[in-house]
Amino acid sequence: MKTITHWAVAIALLSATTAFSPSSVQGSKIKFNGLYRTHAVIKDGDTTASYLRFYAGGKMIATTSTDNTEQIRTWFQYDQMVKANQGTWTLKKKKFNASYGMPGKDIILNGSVKGKTIKVHIKSNINGYEADKEYYFVPDKK
Numbered sequence: 001m002k003t004i005t006h007w008a009v010a011i012a013l014l015s016a017t018t019a020f021s022p023s024s025v026q027g028s029k030i031k032f033n034g035l036y037r038t039h040a041v042i043k044d045g046d047t048t049a050s051y052l053r054f055y056a057g058g059k060m061i062a063t064t065s066t067d068n069t070e071q072i073r074t075w076f077q078y079d080q081m082v083k084a085n086q087g088t089w090t091l092k093k094k095k096f097n098a099s100y101g102m103p104g105k106d107i108i109l110n111g112s113v114k115g116k117t118i119k120v121h122i123k124s125n126i127n128g129y130e131a132d133k134e135y136y137f138v139p140d141k142k
Contacts, residue, residue, distance in 0.1 A: 031054070031137050034053075035069075036054075036135035037136065051064070059089075061081045063081070101126070104125065105126045107126070116137035118134070118135045
């Protein structure tokens with residue numbers, strides 16, 4: 001009986017370890033060792049880009065900023081974001097779903113993951129804004 005219990009614990013630990021590795025969370029290719037960003041957009045003289053960062057276990061953060069990628073890295077962390085910028089994500093067979101914000105006033109992202117790119121349709125339940133965006137992966141500096 002002890003042997004079976006030990007094997008069950010070992011298998012559970014191995015499964016948990018495998019489930020949360022960057023290359024296999026829910027069968028995904030989502031990367032956790034960096035952030036995803038859109039190409040910069042210039043509007044009214046300001047250059048902005050949107051950013052996403054993912055964490056094992058289905059947590060994520062999102063923001064749009066005039067800061068460049070290097071500046072974003074200094075403050076774009078889960079514990080430093082307000083709840084309006086925190087959310088959850090899932091990925092099943094390359095079908096990507098995420099949402100962040102407050103209940104009823106959230107932003108929904110639906111799309112797909114291919115290589116180091118996430119293509120999504122975004123819908124804001126705050127102001128009705130909808131758009132298609134493409135985020136590309138930018139690894140953390142070592």
